[in-house]
Amino acid sequence: MIYYKKLKPIQAITFDLDDTLYENTSVIINAERSLLEFMHNQYPATKHVAKNLWRARQKIHLLANPLLKNDMGELRRLSLESGFMELGLSGSELKTATTECFEHFYFQRSNFTINRSIHSLLETLSNNLPLIALTNGNVNLKQIGLEKYFSAYFKASLELPMKPHKAMFDAAQAHLKIPHENILHVGDNLPKDIYGALRAGYQTAWYAEDRSMQMRSEKAQLLPHVQLSNLTQLLAFI
Incomplete structure (x- = not known):
């Protein structure tokens, strides 16, 4: 000391x-990887978009509302929602996809011992x-x-x-x-x-x-x- x-x-x-x-870096990396795998399995259209789509959506939301940097959960939820909207989802389908992916990531984000x-x-x-x-x-x-x-x-x-x-x-x-x-x-x-x-x-x-x-x-x-x-x-x- x-x-x-x-x-x-x-x-x-x-x-x-x-x-x-x-140590948190590897936890986040694994959670991000798991989220992509989940999205590709549950929503095959996500296989065909650029890997940086979701990061790009985050940047767009941060530019529109810089205060979102203080709430990473809300930023991720909005980014997922707008990303799925870009893929053509709407209504209950959009809500379900956003919620399922959001909840999957945050389970994996805390899935360690x-x-x-x-x-x-x-x-x-x-x-x-x-x-x-x-x-x-x-x-x-x-x-x-x-x-x-x-x-x-x-x-x-x-x-x-x-x-x-x-x-x-x-x-x-x-x-x-x-x-x-x-x-x-x-x-x-x-x-x-x-x-x-x-x-x-x-x-x-x-x-x-x-x-x-x-x-x-x-x-x-x-x-x-x-x-x-x-x-x-x-x-x-x-």
Whole structure:
């Protein structure tokens, strides 16, 4: 553990999810692949369109409404819907195709197993401090088996913009009713998690599950309070 700043007493911990508690890139790649296979099997017309059709639809929706960047679920739903409309679907057929593909992707997006050590860590921490999940993504906490450890779960949406915006941090603090400076946020992304949490008045711990943690290789705007080499080091704070 590397200390960059002195810590105040910690009364609660908020966690980023993707790439903090588990590696997420391969999960998304597998979910995208599974979605295409599902679409090709259920809706054969999708076999004959360019692979970038769905990305192109996302870009069109983002240009029309840049705030959609804060709600990846709604962005994907709209992109699927407009893509199927481009393929000639309408009415109930369009609604069914959009819903089935949307639900398939989000099941696969959360279709992975969390390391047993993470369960043990979160169980011990949650028995001593309130824990809250804050994510720019939209993993299904119940499906991956982590819901029971968190007293609340906030994910980015049109109402709660993505980190580094302070909206989710403020929502967590309001839920906890604990001073900002006594909450520790743990996350992998220095510009989003650490910078955002510090701006919101939180204390911060940097940990990345998906890569080697070399500060000189990161886009750091502000230093965290601590840099962890293992999430179990959080046990020192309870």
